[in-house]
Each structure stands twice: as C-alpha cells, then as structure tokens.
Amino acid sequence: MAELSPLLAARWSPHAFDPSVELTDGEAASLLEAARWAPSAGNRQPWRFLLGRRADEAYKRLFVHLAVENQRWAGQASALLLGAYLRPAAPAVAAPDQAQAVYDLGQAVAHLTVQAGTIGLHVHQMTGFDRAGLAIDLALPDDVIPHVVVAVGRLGDPLSLPEDLRRRETELRHRHPVTDLLLGLSPG
Numbered sequence: 001m002a003e004l005s006p007l008l009a010a011r012w013s014p015h016a017f018d019p020s021v022e023l024t025d026g027e028a029a030s031l032l033e034a035a036r037w038a039p040s041a042g043n044r045q046p047w048r049f050l051l052g053r054r055a056d057e058a059y060k061r062l063f064v065h066l067a068v069e070n071q072r073w074a075g076q077a078s079a080l081l082l083g084a085y086l087r088p089a090a091p092a093v094a095a096p097d098q099a100q101a102v103y104d105l106g107q108a109v110a111h112l113t114v115q116a117g118t119i120g121l122h123v124h125q126m127t128g129f130d131r132a133g134l135a136i137d138l139a140l141p142d143d144v145i146p147h148v149v150v151a152v153g154r155l156g157d158p159l160s161l162p163e164d165l166r167r168r169e170t171e172l173r174h175r176h177p178v179t180d181l182l183l184g185l186s187p188g
C-alpha cells in the first residue's frame, strides 16, 4: 500500500466518545485555527461555525436537531460543532456558486479533522440533521446555511455502544481501490 501520513492513517469516525472528557479552550482554539487557515476559492472563507460544548445551550440545540440515528451516539461527544456556509449573493454573474461555498466549508472541516488528530481528538461528521429546523431554532441569517454537525471528543469505550453500533465500530473500513477512481480519456 502507498505511504500515508500517520495522521491521515489514524483518522476515522468513531461513534464511541469518552463522556467524561471536556473540550478545553485551547483545543477548541486549535481546531478553529486549523479551519480558519484552510484554502478557499478567492480566499472568500465562506465558512461559519457554532461550537457547543457538552451541556451548554448550543450543544443542546444542535443535539435536538440531529437525526434519531445520530442521537443514539453523538451525545457522548465533548463538543458538537455546526459547520455552515455563506450563500453567495445572487445574481451577480461573477459570484461563486453555492457548490463552491460547500466545497470550501468541506476543506475547512477536513483541516479541522486532521488538526484534531494532532491533539488526540477524533471527529465524526454528520449531515443527518434537520437543517431547516436548526436554522429556525438558531435564528440564522438567511444567507447562513447549516451543512454539517461535527462531533468532537476523545475515543470512548465501544462496549458503551448499542450492539449494532458496537459491531460497526470494530469492523474493517473499506475504500474503493485507486484504479476505480481514475478517469480515462475517451478514444479519439
């Protein structure tokens, strides 16, 4: 197998988080700093975040809008972080389209994810939540579109999970081989 950075090789999305661990101010700052320094088209930095730490109001508001399937495990995480993007103003011709803003947000979260690994944290991204309900609950401005909620914490005990999640937690992870990802040129 080709060589992979140890940080990337060690990254995965756990369901079991340690419910006794709090996210420190330093850790939160480190994660957001990583996101802040992500590249973005035109350096527009269209990402916005809301950080909730266990038991605070933001955490509770984010948690209640998660899909039931995600609520089964995400409440153990030390923090829930909403990732939102700024919808480009229409209809300016040169305005970046919405997909670009989502792409940029994804890069910021990817940076945050790798940074988490450097400080012993894991993250588990979720798009399984009620975006419309959350936007109303948080009274987000019309141009701030919630896209992902990221569970952050230290690894917990897989035995604390319900049976089906425990099995998934310890299963081998799979990826398509690189050969399946490469596009070819059509003849002619």
Ligand SMILES: Cc1cc2nc3c(=O)[nH]c(=O)nc-3n(C[C@H](O)[C@H](O)[C@H](O)COP(=O)(O)O)c2cc1C
Pocket: 011, 012, 013, 014, 070, 124, 125, 126, 127, 128, 129, 148, 173
């Ligand atoms: C944008 C995005 C949305 C995701 N949404 C969910 C989700 O709602 N619930 C969930 O359990 N996992 C979710 N995941 C986690 C993926 O299922 C996980 O990344 C994938 O199975 C690969 O596993 P790995 O991250 O451990 O390599 C999401 C991941 C991404 C990147």
